[in-house]
Amino acid sequence: MTTHDDGPSRRKVLECMTWAGTGVLWTIAGGVPASLGIIDGALAEEPKGFTFLQISDSHMGFDKPANPNAKGTLEEAIARARTIPNRPAFMIHTGDISHLSKASEFDDAEKIISQARLDVHYVPGEHDIIDEDRGRLYMARYGRGTRGFGYYSFDANGVHFIGLVNVVDLKGGGLGYLGAEQLAWLENDLKGRSASQPIVVFAHIPLWTVYPEWGWGTDDGAQALGYLKRFGSVTVLNGHIHQVMQKVEGNVTFHTARSTAFPQPAPGTAPSPGPMKVADDKLRTLLGIADITFKQNEQRLAIVDTPLKS
Amino acid sequence: MLRMKLPTILVGVAVSVLWVAAPAQAEDITVTIDNFAFTPQNVTVKPGTKVTWINHDDIPHSVASGTQGLRSKALDTDQSFSFTFTTPGTFKYFCGLHPHMTGSIVVEGTTGSAAPQ
Numbered sequence: 160m161t162t163h164d165d166g167p168s169r170r171k172v173l174e175c176m177t178w179a180g181t182g183v184l185w186t187i188a189g190g191v192p193a194s195l196g197i198i199d200g201a202l203a204e205e206p207k208g209f210t211f212l213q214i215s216d217s218h219m220g221f222d223k224p225a226n227p228n229a230k231g232t233l234e235e236a237i238a239r240a241r242t243i244p245n246r247p248a249f250m251i252h253t254g255d256i257s258h259l260s261k262a263s264e265f266d267d268a269e270k271i272i273s274q275a276r277l278d279v280h281y282v283p284g285e286h287d288i289i290d291e292d293r294g295r296l297y298m299a300r301y302g303r304g305t306r307g308f309g310y311y312s313f314d315a316n317g318v319h320f321i322g323l324v325n326v327v328d329l330k331g332g333g334l335g336y337l338g339a340e341q342l343a344w345l346e347n348d349l350k351g352r353s354a355s356q357p358i359v360v361f362a363h364i365p366l367w368t369v370y371p372e373w374g375w376g377t378d379d380g381a382q383a384l385g386y387l388k389r390f391g392s393v394t395v396l397n398g399h400i401h402q403v404m405q406k407v408e409g410n411v412t413f414h415t416a417r418s419t420a421f422p423q424p425a426p427g428t429a430p431s432p433g434p435m436k437v438a439d440d441k442l443r444t445l446l447g448i449a450d451i452t453f454k455q456n457e458q459r460l461a462i463v464d465t466p467l468k469s
Numbered sequence: 470m471l472r473m474k475l476p477t478i479l480v481g482v483a484v485s486v487l488w489v490a491a492p493a494q495a496e497d498i499t500v501t502i503d504n505f506a507f508t509p510q511n512v513t514v515k516p517g518t519k520v521t522w523i524n525h526d527d528i529p530h531s532v533a534s535g536t537q538g539l540r541s542k543a544l545d546t547d548q549s550f551s552f553t554f555t556t557p558g559t560f561k562y563f564c565g566l567h568p569h570m571t572g573s574i575v576v577e578g579t580t581g582s583a584a585p586q
Contacts, residue, residue, distance in 0.1 A: 188577065223527040224527070225527065259529060259543060259545060260543075279486075285566045285567075286529070286566070289529065289531070289543035289565075289566065291542065327531075327559065329563075329565060329568040330568055331533070331561060331562070331563035331568055332563065332568060332569065333568045333569070333570055334568070373569070374567050374568065374569035374570075374571070424513070431504035431506070431525055431526075432505060433505065433507040433526055433528055434527045440514045462579070
């Protein structure tokens with residue numbers, strides 16, 4: 160981060176936040192996360208390890224002023240993903256693949272994302288289940304082998320991954336919602352697992368309360384997190400808010416990814432969480448992807464956010 | 470030919486009766502969706518009022534509720550949805566995508582009986 164002498168104007172503060180958000184490498188050792196340094200250096204130092212990628216909020220079909228070319232920026236994000244030196248094992252997409260759940264939007268997403276040549280594990284965002292049949296298109300494409308409206312778990316490299324759905328059957332006045340059936344499944348899914356197994360939970364809407372005034376949280380998220388309390392290393396990856404945010408609570412690290420389509424304002428800094436129009440040359444600094452590295456033996460999980468343009 | 474004409478005439482009569490029997494006593498109203506909020510958020514109307522929601526945001530919203538028929542598909546920018554309220558009562562609704570967005574329509578009772586919640 161470069162220093163500026165012209166005082167802490169809001170613009171400068173935001174630039175610093177952006178850079179900090181993109182450049183910090185997190186490690187989790189013994190459940191206590193610590194910052195290791197700036198991404199590029201860190202990646203160069205640690206070429207080995209199990210890495211996976213997170214992308215989020217592609218919003219295929221979005222064409223409003225905040226980004227008239229959401230397809231183009233998704234293409235750039237995928238191109239960026241292909242340049243990562245330590246090839247990721249797979250990708251997770253934390254929802255809002257489409258803007259309006261249209262078949263053509265899912266088609267566009269598939270066409271572009273498949274260029275990464277990685278397996279992709281999806282969870283739906285609220286924009287992915289607004290077709291006439293409320294999610295039929297999403298489930299037909301991404302729902303194979305999942306339960307309910309698309310939740311599931313799998314293991315990779317000793318890490319247990321859990322994809323949750325918190326965008327279905329939302330209640331008036333509420334936030335994101337998992338529901339009793341999914342929570343019971345989650346409790347059962349975790350039963351009997353060693354507390355030393357690293358857990359990665361991913362869902363669209365943040366499972367922690369970011370800003371309830373804008374609906375950024377999950378009503379029954381605390382119950383889900385309760386089931387994860389005994390685990391030594393828990394990483395929660397979300398999307399939905401189109402900006403990087405991190406929080407650490409006990410053994411749990413919460414992280415939200417940027418969108419590949421358009422930025423949204425920081426909590427409370429605008430009249431609404433709607434798409435934020437920024438100067439054209441600024442847009443790509445606010446869009447991007449995240450790659451997450453797990454180092455065996457050291458129980459490290461490092462999250463690196465990479466903007467489309469530094 | 471005569472046998473064919475009779476029902477046509479009856480239908481014609483029925484339509485004009487309906488036309489006359491539905492006086493425009495209730496004024497249609499519009500609820501706009503701007504900045505992730507329904508405006509006005511709470512409205513009181515007469516029975517028979519047609520309420521139209523129109524979305525002015527760059528993000529789709531919807532009208533969802535537990536009331537039969539009071540549920541729209543996702544409304545993209547500038548799309549709208551209408552519902553005519555005929556029964557007195559309080560009808561709460563929310564956005565199915567962003568449920569922290571809420572609103573209500575109160576339909577005045579004609580007999581003064583308590584409106585169901």
